[in-house]
Amino acid sequence: MTTTTDAPVLELRDVRKTYPGGVTALDGVDLTVRRGEVVVIVGPSGCGKSTLLRTVNGLEPLTGGAIALDGSQITGSGTRWETVRQRVGMVFQSYELFNHLTVLGNLTLAPVRVAGTPRAKAERRGLELLARVGLADKAGSYPRELSGGQRQRVAIVRALAMQPEVLLLDEITASLDPEMVREVLDVVVELADNGMTMLVVTHEMGFARAVADRVVLMDRGRVVEEAEPEEFFTNPRSDRARAFLQTFTYTRSTRRAGPDVSAEPAAEG
Amino acid sequence: MSPDVLLEHAPLFARAAVVTVRIAALGILGALTVGLVCAAVEHFRVPVGRQAVRAYVELARNTPLVVQLFFLYFALPKVGVVWSGEACAIIGLTFLGGGYMAEALRSGLDAVDASQVDGALSLGMSRGAALRHVVLPQGVAVAVPALTANVIFLVKETSVVSVVALPDLMYVAKDIIGSSYDTREALTLLVVAYLVILLPVALGARALEGRWRRAGLGS
Amino acid sequence: MSTTPGTTPDATGEVAAAPKRRTTLVAAIVVAALALAGVVTWLAFGRSQGAATGPRTxxxxxxxxxxxxxxxxxxxxxxxxxxxxxxxxxxxxxxxxxxxxxxxxxxxxxxxxxxxxxxxxxxxxxxxxxxxxxxxxxxxxxxxxxxxxxxSLGVVSPDGAPITDVAQLDGKDVLVVRGTTAETYLEAHHPEVKIQKYEQYTEVTNALLDGRGAAWVTDNTEALAWAKNNDGFSTTIASLGPQxxxxxxxxxxxxxxxxxxxxxxxxxxxxxxxxxxxxxxxxxxxxxxxxxxxxxxxxxxxx
CATH class of the missing domain: 3.40.190.10 (Periplasmic binding protein-like II)
Incomplete structure (x- = not known):
């Protein structure tokens, strides 16, 4: 059971993003995330969910609306995004680990260079984080030597090394082989249980259902439905939500009678 | 081929080798600096700068060093600019080499996924820090084979600086051939001298590439 | 860097070593190429020391x-x-x-x-x-x-700084064409002079005009001819060294x-x-x- 307070950590008001060519990715999005909450954003491809995530840490500048972090606006003209990003971490679909550094090097680069943490302390913290996800023995390895699931777990703890208040997770299992999805999502569930505020974009519905405090459905740049997970998945209110969930359900109208599986297998040569 | 003659002329070659190495080293340093600036301008698509760099790279890579040296040493004085032979050699190597280094470094930088910068930025790094700590190290690693080839090429190119009366290895070889007619010995010493200079460079580069192989960079 | 199925490295992260056979083959090719180059060079230079083409009657x-x-x-x-x-x-x-x-x-x-x-x-x-x-x-x-x-040899110098005695060249830069008697004479009799050697007459005269040396030493016949045609320079020593x-x-x-x-x-x-x-x-x-x-x-x- 996650603990949340009522204080909003993130407030998105009428967020808009239109590209110079005229394409509108975000068409007025309102969203509030409270401390300790896990908000999962789902939606069909092209609905703007990744773009929305990237506006929160400034990788996509807004063309309209505003975002506030902990009560203060972060999308004004004077924003120092470097400072904001130390409080809002992000994990990417393609991990974006630094290939020329070891795992430990990846974890300590930003704390040392950006936060000014002494190297010894940063390394200690890095090893603790690696131990938390069971990768302490990989500290000296290079990203290339790890499996996809291991790399993504390193990416997550790399973001955690900066001790962010909010974590943005952008389709972090989309590039993984199915058997590695589990190990990564286990980490996310553990983070949720420990009170990390997270904004998650995913298309793993089982995962969304398990970890979300709230599910948000987006379509064509707008929020279409917001609900608690159970409600969303079993009893969606909007047609769009229903249609969306339908894409994950498969039915066959007729089924062939299979071989009689109760009989012993025929002895064959 | 007489070992006595080889030994007799060896000290001259050693002294000339110092000249060759000095000119090559300074020229290569200049070339790397120019190359890095040009590569950055192209990589970041700086307007106007980009076109200027392109023009420079084409000019530098498509004119032989000899021609550039003649221009610097014999043509510039006609408009009042008189530089010493050594200065002309270093400037020529920088100009020529800069074009090659720019290409190598640009390819290296371009080979680094733009999304690596996203990763760096998301951790709170400035664009400058991202360039310095994430993009550049990886870009240079990718560029090392090409950079090494350029270094070796530039060292060999120094063999033409004798046209501006610089006492490098070729100059000394010609001296010995001209005065004592010990052609075989002189040319053997010449080849050996260049090998002595270039083999360590080649081996050092291979060691460097080996170091990065584990991280999967460069190949 | 996304993972494609089937290309994940194994747990030890070892890179497969290049097959030993291939390395040996490459080494053999290199050695053969060097040997060939050596033989060709030897033949080429051996010949030029003797007579590549015999004298024609x-x-x-x-x-x-x-x-x-x-x-x-x-x-x-x-x-x-x-x-x-x-x-x-x-x-x-x-x-x-x-x-x-x-x-x-x-x-x-x-x-x-x-x-x-x-x-x-x-x-x-x-x-x-x-x-x-x-x-x-x-x-x-x-x-x-x-x-x-x-x-015999002659010395050309600028009118503004005429060299009338060889001793004045001590420690100065002097221009010569490589392979001339001027070069040999100066190296043998005036080692204190700093010699700049050029391959061709056009280069050495340009260098003289550009002020790269205090004087140009060459055949006096050449010196006289050139100095006459170039203002600002004179043959200041008309006969240097032996006849x-x-x-x-x-x-x-x-x-x-x-x-x-x-x-x-x-x-x-x-x-x-x-x-x-x-x-x-x-x-x-x-x-x-x-x-x-x-x-x-x-x-x-x-x-």
């Missing part, structure tokens, strides 16, 4: 119908190319007469000072008529005919051609050929500064 030249004579293309008034691309000069007059009297066509081959010996020893030319000063060292490598010009002579040279051991040339000189002497050549090519340059007899050698006998 007069009969052979006449049968071939063409004689190859090496000359300067940038040393007026001895061997240079005029604006229409034709060779002119004192040496050229001699070369043209030789071809005419041999009864063959003339092929003039431009040479650099430092390459004159090499062109003969490798058989690239039959005769060198490139203002070639007779020295003992050179006589060990080539055979000289009798002389046709007297020469030498200039003669045609042939490949060592080419007794037949040598004899023909020496006989030819006697013939030409009877008609005062070289005085006429002087009048045509050198007098316009030197004017009254020098008289023909000071320089010209007629009939191969120095007076």
């Amino acid at each position: 007069v009969a052979q030249i006449q049968e071939a119908g063409k004689v190859r004579i090496g000359v300067f293309s940038d040393k007026a008034p001895f061997g240079s190319v005029d604006s229409s691309g034709a060779y002119v000069g004192y040496d050229i007059e001699y070369a043209e007469r030789v071809a005419k009297d041999l009864g063959v066509t003339l092929e003039l081959v431009p040479v650099e000072a430092a390459a004159r010996v090499e062109y003969l020893t490798s058989g690239k030319v039959d005769i060198i008529l490139a203002n070639f000063t007779v020295t003992e060292e050179r006589a060990e490598k080539v055979d000289f005919a009798k002389p046709y010009l007297k020469v 030498d002579s200039i003669a045609a040279a042939v490949q060592k051991g080419n007794a037949d051609l040598l004899r023909w040339l020496d006989d030819e000189l006697v013939t030409l002497g009877k008609e005062n050929f070289f005085h006429a050549a002087y009048t045509k090519t050198l007098e316009p340059v030197y004017g009254t500064d020098v008289s023909a007899d000071e320089l010209v050698v007629e009939g191969g006998v120095v007076r």
Whole structure:
């Protein structure tokens, strides 16, 4: 059971993003995330969910609306995004680990260079984080030597090394082989249980259902439905939500009678 | 081929080798600096700068060093600019080499996924820090084979600086051939001298590439 | 860096080592290539030390119908190319007469000072008529005919800083063309001078004009000619070092051609050929500064 307070950590008001060519990715999005909450954003491809995530840490500048972090606006003209990003971490679909550094090097680069943490302390913290996800023995390895699931777990703890208040997770299992999805999502569930505020974009519905405090459905740049997970998945209110969930359900109208599986297998040569 | 003659002329070659190495080293340093600036301008698509760099790279890579040296040493004085032979050699190597280094470094930088910068930025790094700590190290690693080839090429190119009366290895070889007619010995010493200079460079580069192989960079 | 199924590295992260066989093959190819290069180089240089092409006798030249004579293309008034691309000069007059009297066509081959010996020893030319000063060292490598010009060294310096005594060159930069008697003389007698060597006459004169050296040391005949044509410079020392002579040279051991040339000189002497050549090519340059007899050698006998 996650603990949340009522204080909003993130407030998105009428967020808009239109590209110079005229394409509108975000068409007025309102969203509030409270401390300790896990908000999962789902939606069909092209609905703007990744773009929305990237506006929160400034990788996509807004063309309209505003975002506030902990009560203060972060999308004004004077924003120092470097400072904001130390409080809002992000994990990417393609991990974006630094290939020329070891795992430990990846974890300590930003704390040392950006936060000014002494190297010894940063390394200690890095090893603790690696131990938390069971990768302490990989500290000296290079990203290339790890499996996809291991790399993504390193990416997550790399973001955690900066001790962010909010974590943005952008389709972090989309590039993984199915058997590695589990190990990564286990980490996310553990983070949720420990009170990390997270904004998650995913298309793993089982995962969304398990970890979300709230599910948000987006379509064509707008929020279409917001609900608690159970409600969303079993009893969606909007047609769009229903249609969306339908894409994950498969039915066959007729089924062939299979071989009689109760009989012993025929002895064959 | 007489070992006595080889030994007799060896000290001259050693002294000339110092000249060759000095000119090559300074020229290569200049070339790397120019190359890095040009590569950055192209990589970041700086307007106007980009076109200027392109023009420079084409000019530098498509004119032989000899021609550039003649221009610097014999043509510039006609408009009042008189530089010493050594200065002309270093400037020529920088100009020529800069074009090659720019290409190598640009390819290296371009080979680094733009999304690596996203990763760096998301951790709170400035664009400058991202360039310095994430993009550049990886870009240079990718560029090392090409950079090494350029270094070796530039060292060999120094063999033409004798046209501006610089006492490098070729100059000394010609001296010995001209005065004592010990052609075989002189040319053997010449080849050996260049090998002595270039083999360590080649081996050092291979060691460097080996170091990065584990991280999967460069190949 | 996304993972594609089937390419994840194994747990140890080891890179598969290159097959040993392939490395050995590459090494073998490299060694073979080097050996081949070495053999070819050896043959090439071995040959040029001896005679790549043997000396051609007069009969052979006449049968071939063409004689190859090496000359300067940038040393007026001895061997240079005029604006229409034709060779002119004192040496050229001699070369043209030789071809005419041999009864063959003339092929003039431009040479650099430092390459004159090499062109003969490798058989690239039959005769060198490139203002070639007779020295003992050179006589060990080539055979000289009798002389046709007297020469010693001269020094050209700017009017603003004239060099009237060789001692003034101490510690200064002096320009010479590589492979000339000036180079040898300075290195032997004035080691305190800093010598800059250039390959060609055009380069050394440009360097002089650009102020890269205190003086240019060369044949006095050359010095006089150039200084006259260039304002701001004069031949400040007209005769440096010993009195030498200039003669045609042939490949060592080419007794037949040598004899023909020496006989030819006697013939030409009877008609005062070289005085006429002087009048045509050198007098316009030197004017009254020098008289023909000071320089010209007629009939191969120095007076």
